Structures are given as structure tokens and as C-alpha cells.
Amino acid sequence: MRVPSGPGAPRGRQAPRGRAGLGRLLTLAALAVVPVLALGLFFVVPVSGMLARGLVVDGVVDPGAVLEVLGRPRVHRVLWFTAWSASAATALAVLLGLPAAYVLYRLDLPLRRLLRALLLVPFVLPTVVVGVAFKQLLRESGPLGFLGLEESAVAIVLGLAFFNVSVVIRVVGGAWESLDPRPGEAAAALGASPRQVFRTVTLPALRPAIVSAASVVFLFCASGFGVVLTLGGLRWSTVETEIYLLTTNLLDLQAAAALSILQLVVVSVLLALSARLRAVPGGASRVVARPRPVRRGDWPWLGATAVLLVYVGAPIATLVAGSLRVDGAWSLGNYRALGTAGSEQALLVPVTEALANSVRVAVDATWMALLLGGLVALVVTRRSRGRAERRVRGALDAFFMLPLGVSAVTVGFGFLVTLGRGPVDLRDSALLVPIAQALVALPLVVRTLAPVLAGIDDRQRQAAASLGAGPLRTLVTVDLPVVWKPLLAAAGFAFAVSLGEFGATSFLAREDRPTVPVVIFRLIGHPGAMNYGMALAASVVLAATTALVMLAVERLRVGSVGAF
Amino acid sequence: MVLSTHARSAVLTGLAVLATSVLGGCSLTGSSSEDEASAGNDPVVLVTHDSFSLPDELVSDFEERTGLSLEVRPSGDAGTLTNKLVLTKDDPTGDVAFGVDNTFASRALAEGVFASYAPELPEGAEAHELPGDEDDLLTPVDTGAVCLNVDDTWYAERDQAPPRTLEDLTRPAYRDQLVLPGAATSSPGMAFLLTTIARFGEEWPDYWRELLGNGARLTGGWSDAYQAEFTQGGGKGDRPIVLSYDSSPAFTVSGGTSSTSALLDTCFEQVEYAGVLAGADNPEGAEQVVDFLLSDEVQAALPESMYVFPVSSQVELPAAWAKHAPRPEQTWEVDPADIDANRDDWLRDWNDLVSR
Numbered sequence: 001m002r003v004p005s006g007p008g009a010p011r012g013r014q015a016p017r018g019r020a021g022l023g024r025l026l027t028l029a030a031l032a033v034v035p036v037l038a039l040g041l042f043f044v045v046p047v048s049g050m051l052a053r054g055l056v057v058d059g060v061v062d063p064g065a066v067l068e069v070l071g072r073p074r075v076h077r078v079l080w081f082t083a084w085s086a087s088a089a090t091a092l093a094v095l096l097g098l099p100a101a102y103v104l105y106r107l108d109l110p111l112r113r114l115l116r117a118l119l120l121v122p123f124v125l126p127t128v129v130v131g132v133a134f135k136q137l138l139r140e141s142g143p144l145g146f147l148g149l150e151e152s153a154v155a156i157v158l159g160l161a162f163f164n165v166s167v168v169i170r171v172v173g174g175a176w177e178s179l180d181p182r183p184g185e186a187a188a189a190l191g192a193s194p195r196q197v198f199r200t201v202t203l204p205a206l207r208p209a210i211v212s213a214a215s216v217v218f219l220f221c222a223s224g225f226g227v228v229l230t231l232g233g234l235r236w237s238t239v240e241t242e243i244y245l246l247t248t249n250l251l252d253l254q255a256a257a258a259l260s261i262l263q264l265v266v267v268s269v270l271l272a273l274s275a276r277l278r279a280v281p282g283g284a285s286r287v288v289a290r291p292r293p294v295r296r297g298d299w300p301w302l303g304a305t306a307v308l309l310v311y312v313g314a315p316i317a318t319l320v321a322g323s324l325r326v327d328g329a330w331s332l333g334n335y336r337a338l339g340t341a342g343s344e345q346a347l348l349v350p351v352t353e354a355l356a357n358s359v360r361v362a363v364d365a366t367w368m369a370l371l372l373g374g375l376v377a378l379v380v381t382r383r384s385r386g387r388a389e390r391r392v393r394g395a396l397d398a399f400f401m402l403p404l405g406v407s408a409v410t411v412g413f414g415f416l417v418t419l420g421r422g423p424v425d426l427r428d429s430a431l432l433v434p435i436a437q438a439l440v441a442l443p444l445v446v447r448t449l450a451p452v453l454a455g456i457d458d459r460q461r462q463a464a465a466s467l468g469a470g471p472l473r474t475l476v477t478v479d480l481p482v483v484w485k486p487l488l489a490a491a492g493f494a495f496a497v498s499l500g501e502f503g504a505t506s507f508l509a510r511e512d513r514p515t516v517p518v519v520i521f522r523l524i525g526h527p528g529a530m531n532y533g534m535a536l537a538a539s540v541v542l543a544a545t546t547a548l549v550m551l552a553v554e555r556l557r558v559g560s561v562g563a564f
Numbered sequence: 565m566v567l568s569t570h571a572r573s574a575v576l577t578g579l580a581v582l583a584t585s586v587l588g589g590c591s592l593t594g595s596s597s598e599d600e601a602s603a604g605n606d607p608v609v610l611v612t613h614d615s616f617s618l619p620d621e622l623v624s625d626f627e628e629r630t631g632l633s634l635e636v637r638p639s640g641d642a643g644t645l646t647n648k649l650v651l652t653k654d655d656p657t658g659d660v661a662f663g664v665d666n667t668f669a670s671r672a673l674a675e676g677v678f679a680s681y682a683p684e685l686p687e688g689a690e691a692h693e694l695p696g697d698e699d700d701l702l703t704p705v706d707t708g709a710v711c712l713n714v715d716d717t718w719y720a721e722r723d724q725a726p727p728r729t730l731e732d733l734t735r736p737a738y739r740d741q742l743v744l745p746g747a748a749t750s751s752p753g754m755a756f757l758l759t760t761i762a763r764f765g766e767e768w769p770d771y772w773r774e775l776l777g778n779g780a781r782l783t784g785g786w787s788d789a790y791q792a793e794f795t796q797g798g799g800k801g802d803r804p805i806v807l808s809y810d811s812s813p814a815f816t817v818s819g820g821t822s823s824t825s826a827l828l829d830t831c832f833e834q835v836e837y838a839g840v841l842a843g844a845d846n847p848e849g850a851e852q853v854v855d856f857l858l859s860d861e862v863q864a865a866l867p868e869s870m871y872v873f874p875v876s877s878q879v880e881l882p883a884a885w886a887k888h889a890p891r892p893e894q895t896w897e898v899d900p901a902d903i904d905a906n907r908d909d910w911l912r913d914w915n916d917l918v919s920r
Binding site for chain 1: 908
């Protein structure tokens with residue numbers, strides 16, 4: 001690796017290099033230690049605990065039993081369905097998300113900030129509520145009933161893509177926004193058609209972001225649980241629903257462990273693959289281009305975005321309309337009732353109080369996810385010296401993605417069987433909820449920050465260092481200005497993940513401090529028209545809160561770059 | 565220019581950080597307020613299912629009277645709760661558990677999750693005691709029957725008679741009309757599977773094949789069935805027969821009549837138990853919680869709070885329940901020991917039958 005420096009420098013730099021190299025490694029280790037410990041305690045220990053319960057029978061490890069489980073025809077069917085439904089949903093999310101990322105982040109469109117914020121809404125909506133909205137649209141008597149999609153695999157794919165398309169828009173949009181437009185302009189000036197520019201210049205530059213987004217979406221889809229159950233009507237099983245059944249009902253820990261191991265292996269392979277695809281060929285310099293006015297050539301992008309808006313908007317509109325109906329008439333009654341504990345005391349605390357809980361937890365989860373995610377992103381994107389160091393970084397990167405691909409049931413039960421020991425009984429801690437949510441948000445934070453950090457030319461840091469800047473100052477003057485916007489985007493993301501998270505939260509939240517999704521689940525789980533109406537209204541409030549937070553983040557981004 | 569943009573962004577950032585922190589109360593989740601009300605009280609932890617709920621006044625009366633502070637820890641549905649108790653039996657997460665039902669009770673007993681405690685039962689409760697529980701490990705607290713419900717208005721509009729029995733559901737007249745939660749993912753769903761096993765014995769898989777052949781729809785949980793697919797649910801679905809409880813018709817009353825009714829020949833009795841956990845930190849407190857659950861106040865509050873019937877016959881039911889939720893005279897039953905021995909096989913066979 002050539003380091004640009006003054007004449008005569010190579011010889012002079014030779015001597016301190018060994019010490020500097022060691023120092024570098026120590027710094028990196030120090031940066032990595034907090035996130036690694038956190039993930040170790042709250043992920044590796046619980047999962048190993050559950051695997052051990054399943055694998056060790058009477059003090060002896062029995063690998064034959066695992067192979068027996070994996071040989072069952074049912075397991076093959078389940079694995080196959082998981083793989084193809086998640087792949088199809090990922091492809092759909094990327095296909096729909098790319099045009100929207102372009103339109104909303106590159107074009108000077110009125111209301112684009114509002115649309116960006118609104119498009120994140122599906123990500124936080126409770127599955128059970130969206131499931132009802134989808135069903136109302138797809139069932140025989142519904143507006144889309146003629147498609148005959150009810151309880152089909154297609155409905156599951158549509159549902160999975162609905163929840164995850166915002167990930168693609170955010171991650172790819174962020175990268176697209178900070179993409180240097182000059183190479184494309186140069187290509188165009190040399191006679192390349194817009195299509196050629198896209199294919200040969202833009203797409204390769206966006207590849208890391210697209211692969212990042214797609215791998216996260218795939219993991220979310222493959223471990224999607226509620227969507228499969230709600231929209232598939234039990235006809236379809238995925239690895240995740242099987243583990244749920246085996247653990248929570250049959251208590252067949254051996255088979256559950258076998259499937260969890262399978263999950264771990266598949267996810268690891270996938271992550272290794274995506275890391276390969278993500279590798280950036282040479283650091284691209286990044287600037288932030290001003291959005292440009294809409295041109296005539298943009299209409300296919302605009303058209304595709306319109307399709308996306310209808311696809312995302314229809315279920316949400318159904319939901320909003322439903323929340324405004326009381327006894328067959330339009331009314332705000334469901335919203336007024338949110339300050340109460342529901343008809344027949346369905347709730348212990350009013351929804352308004354749950355909202356305050358949710359925000360409190362989300363603030364904690366956000367700073368935790370940003371802190372851990374920021375450190376991880378820094379560690380994994382620093383240019384490596386030598387193959388071994390690169391390997392270690394790659395492995396670390398993948399390690400922090402793992403929680404997305406592993407069953408929440410396994411992790412949740414693992415908390416119970418392992419975290420009771422040790423000096424404090426962590427199972428009782430109210431902090432478990434934000435910690436669990438932060439672990440879910442962590443990969444999104446890393447995947448939002450890493451592509452941008454990786455895109456920073458390392459020579460800039462070296463230049464800063466050679467001018468006498470310490471590591472911290474280099475970070476502030478070189479990395480921070482570039483990563484500032486993605487950092488805010490990541491914060492918004494983490495906040496939204498926390499607001500919407502249900503799986504882990506329902507497992508860990510304390511009765512007297514429920515979050516909004518937990519309350520919604522309770523409301524919709526009780527008979528009575530008012531409770532149902534309140535569940536919809538609470539979902540709309542949750543969605544609106546998310547949209548407002550995202551809008552605030554969008555506002556913040558104005559004028560923040562280029563001022564450093 | 566650059567400076568002013570910078571300043572503006574800094575101000576905006578400051579404001580945003582301030583706003584979020586104020587909203588979040590500077591957080592670290594909950595920070596203060598915690599436990600200040602019950603400071604100094606002896607804590608007792610109740611592990612229960614997600615549907616647990618009791619009026620605040622009752623709980624604070626209990627805490628005042630006993631000097632205990634009751635901490636409630638919800639842990640999923642009856643099945644998840646039971647399995648969590650089994651997995652943590654050497655190091656329990658609480659002192660007392662409530663919500664293990666008669667379909668899961670034998671697993672908990674076999675695993676030695678509970679310690680002995682025989683409280684004085686209220687009148688009527690003996691009838692619900694768990695068969696085979698010689699060591700007084702579990703105490704019945706509430707009961708409710710899982711029954712098919714029909715939308716009477718839907719059938720009246722079509723001048724059709726609603727179904728009455730399990731066999732009726734396989735008749736062409738009721739094609740594509742039934743929706744029910746699955747046995748693997750929902751405890752009422754499991755109760756219905758047991759109903760069919762009680763009724764048809766070894767031939768239950770044939771019945772299920774006919775049921776599915778006649779267009780029965782399965783969902784993950786109760787809400788997916790009742791709220792989303794049932795014609796009288798919140799989502800105004802298009803299926804007029806649903807699996808729910810004998811108490812459900814009390815929640816569809818308007819203008820003095822209920823638009824739904826339970827089919828009382830299709831019911832399976834569920835009983836929920838409470839018990840002191842073996843290895844509890846506070847066994848005396850745990851026993852007091854069990855007594856509390858059997859008290860007249862809690863027994864009377866059960867219908868409105870948890871949609872179940874009290875085991876005690878000493879307390880009065882709410883008016884709507886007495887009028888619109890008649891209880892089945894006879895229910896289908898499967899011996900708990902049989903359930904324990906065969907549950908996994910039944911569920912696996914059932915699962916293979918309904919899913920791909």
C-alpha cells in the first residue's frame with residue numbers, strides 16, 4: 001500500500017512502524033471490546049445455553065440426533081420454503097426500493113422529506129395489525145379478492161416485502177445521496193446513454209449499499225415469524241415457526257437446537273457471501289450532491305415509485321380508515337379512548353402511558369445501538385494491513401449481523417436459562433428491553449454507517465495524521481463530516497426499530513411498563529369492538545410518532561453538511 | 565455563510581437532543597419512580613401469562629394488607645409459560661405462578677416445578693381440582709370453556725340454521741364458513757384439537773381432513789381468527805363460525821341481545837391453576853398470593869379482567885355474562901395423563917396434516 005508523504009519519508013517512517021502497528025491493533029481491540037462483550041453476554045451466552053440444553057443429553061453430546069432431525073422430510077420442506085420466500089421477498093423489496101431511493105434522495109421533488117419519513121412507517125407497524133389490513137384487502141370479498149392471493153405464498157412474500165422495503169430505501173438512498181455525480185456526468189459527456197451510465201457507473205458504486213440492504217432484508221425475512229403465521233394461515237412453515245413450535249409448545253429442545261444450528265450455519269454462509277459481494281473496489285470519494293430538478297427521462301423511476309406508494313399506502317390507508325370507524329360511523333372515539341385502559345379493562349395502563357414508555361425505551365435503545373454500532377462500523381471499515389487482520393475484521397462484521405438471523409425464541413429462552421446466574425440476576429433488569437432492541441437495531445446501524453465509512457479514502461486520514469492530528473481528531477475532522485448524515489439516518493432507524501419491536505419486547509417487557517406494540521397486541525387479543533378500534537388507533541399513533549421522529553431527523557439534516 | 569449554516573445546524577441539533585431527552589425523561593428506562601410506592605415492602609414475584617390483569621385497587625389493597633409488593637411478570641401464553649417454568653425450575657424467575665392450564669399441567673407436575681400448598685378452597689372450586697394432583701401442587705383459580713361461536717345475525721339474514729355439532733361443520737351447507745386458531749400456536753386451538761380427540765378418538769385425523777376439505781381456515785392465534793376473519797370481529801371478516809370461548813357472546817351485545825352465541829355441544833373446559841414455585845425466595849408471600857387469587861374480590865373481578873369464569877360459586881357474575889354467556893352443561897374431556905403422554909405425537913400429526 002502506497003502512502004503519499006513527503007520526499008524521504010519512507011525511510012523515516014520505517015522505524016516506528018512496528019510500534020505504530022501494535023498501537024493500531026491495541027486501539028482497534030479497545031474499540032471492539034465493548035460491543036463484543038455486549039454481544040457475547042446478550043447473544044452468544046443465551047444461544048449457547050439453549051443449544052447446550054438441546055444437544056447435551058445426560059452429559060453427553062449427541063450429534064447423531066441433530067443429523068436425524070435434519071434428515072426429516074418435513075425439515076427439508078420447511079427449509080426450502082424459508083429460503084425461497086425470503087429470497088423472493090428480498091428481490092421484490094430491492095426492485096421496489098431502488099427507484100424510490102433514487103427519486104426520494106436524488107430528485108428535487110416536493111414533499112420528498114415527508115414521503116421518506118412516511119415510507120419508514122411499515123417498518124414499525126405491528127404484524128398482527130398489518131396482517132388484518134392485508135387480509136381485508138386480499139380476502140374474497142375485499143377489493144383485491146379477484147387476485148385469489150388469500151393465504152397464498154405470494155401473500156406472504158408481499159407481506160414480508162411490505163415490512164422491509166423501507167430498509168432498502170433508507171440504506172441505498174443514503175448511499176445514493178452521497179454518491180459523487182461527477183463520474184456519471186463525465187460518462188454522459190463522453191456519450192454514454194442514461195441507461196449505460198446507470199449500469200456501468202451508478203450501479204457498481206451502489207453495489208455495497210444494495211448488498212448491505214439486501215442481506216439485512218433477507219435475514220429479517222428469513223426470520224420473519226408473525227407475517228408467515230398471519231398471512232399464511234398455518235399452511236406454510238418456516239424454520240422460525242418450527243423453532244417456535246418446538247420450543248414453546250413441544251419442548252423438543254433437541255430438534256429446536258438442530259434447527260438453530262442450521263440457521264446459524266446458513267446465516268454465516270450468507271454473510272460471508274454478502275461480504276464478498278460488498279467489497280468496494282477502491283475507495284470512492286463521496287460528496288453530497290444537491291438534488292436535481294425532475295427531468296423527462298425520470299418518468300420510469302417516478303412511475304415505479306408511484307407503484308411502491310400504492311403498495312405501501314393501501315394497507316396503511318385501510319388501517320387508518322378502520323381506526324376512524326365506531327359502530328359503522330366515522331368517529332374519533334377510538335382515539336379519545338386511548339387515554340383509558342380499554343373497554344372492560346383490557347389494559348393495565350392507558351395507551352398514552354405506554355407511548356411514554358415506548359419513547360423512553362427507544363431513547364435508550366437508540367444511544368446503545370449508535371454507540372455499539374458506531375464502534376463496530378469503525379472497527380470493521382478501517383483498512384487492514386495484511387490478510388489476517390482483514391479476516392478478523394470480516395468475521396467481526398458478520399458476528400454483529402448474526403442476531404438478525406437467529407430465532408428470537410432461542411435467544412429469549414436463552415436469556416431465562418443463562419442470565420439468572422452470575423452476580424446479578426439480569427433477567428429482572430428493566431434495561432433488558434432496550435438492550436435487546438439495540439441488538440436488533442445494531443446490524444442496521446452498522447450497515448448504514450459501514451458503506452459510507454468504507455468509502456472514505458484512507459489517504460485523507462493518513463494526511464490528517466501526518467499533519468499531526470491524533471486518532472480522535474482524525475475521526476472528528478475526516479470521518480464525522482462524511483458520516484454525519486448516515487449517523488442521523490441510523491439513529492432514526494434505531495429509534496424506529498425500538499418503537500416497533502415486538503418479539504423480544506413482549507418477552508421481556510414488564511407488566512406495569514408495556515410498550516405500545518405490547519399494548520396493541522393485548523387490545524387486539526381481547527373481544528369487544530372498542531378494543532379492536534383502539535388497537536387500530538394505537539397503531540396509527542405509533543406510525544405517526546415514527547413518521548414525526550423521522551421527519552425531525554430529515555429536517556436536522558438540512559445544511560448540516562459542508563459546514564465542518 | 566458557512567458559519568451561519570453551521571450555527572443553525574448546531575442549534576437544531578441541540579434542540580432535537582433536548583426534545584428527545586425531555587420526551588424520554590433522559591431515560592435509562594424508567595430511571596426513578598421505580599418501586600418508590602412499595603419501597604420497604606417485601607417483594608413477591610408472580611410469573612403468569614400475557615393475559616393476566618387485575619384492577620389496580622385490588623392489588624394495592626393486597627399489598628397494603630400483607631406488606632408485600634406484588635411484581636407481575638408476564639411470560640407468553642400458557643404453553644410458553646409452562647415451558648419457561650420447566651426450563652428455569654432450578655433457578656425460578658419468581659415465587660408463584662398463575663396460568664398453567666389443564667392441557668399443560670401434567671408436564672409442569674412431572675418436571676417438579678411446583679411446591680406443595682393446599683389453601684382453603686372457596687365453595688365450588690373442588691370441582692375444578694386437577695385430577696391426579698395428590699400432593700396439592702396446583703390450585704384451580706378460574707375456568708372457561710373453549711367453544712365454537714356462530715354469528716346468529718349472519719344466519720338469520722340468510723334464513724339458514726347455524727350448525728350445532730362438530731359433525732355439522734363437515735356438511736356442505738357450512739362450506740368455507742369456519743375459522744379457527746391452530747393447535748400448535750394457540751391454547752384455544754389446542755383445546756379444540758383435544759375436543760375432536762375426545763369426540764372421535766383414534767379417527768380424529770379423518771375428521772380434520774374432512775374439516776379442511778370443507779374449507780376450514782386456520783390462523784396463528786385467536787385474534788387472527790376472531791378479530792380478522794370472524795364476521796362479528798373488529799375486522800368484519802367473512803367467516804360466520806369461529807373458535808372462541810363460552811364467554812365471548814357477552815362481548816357482542818347491542819340493544820339487549822347478543823349477535824353471537826356459543827355452540828354448547830362443542831366445548832372443552834379449560835382450568836387455570838396457581839401454584840407456589842419450588843425453590844421460591846419468598847414461599848410465604850407466594851402462598852399469600854395464591855390465597856389472594858382465591859379471595860372473593862379477585863374471583864368476582866375475573867370475568868371483567870381476564871374474560872374467564874371464577875371457580876368460586878360464592879361470587880356473582882356480571883349481568884351481561886349471566887344473561888348472554890350460558891355455560892355448557894357438559895364438556896368434552898381428555899384425561900390429563902393422556903394429554904401428557906400423547907400431546908407431542910398428536911401435535912406433530914396435526915401439524916403434518918394441516919401444513920406443507
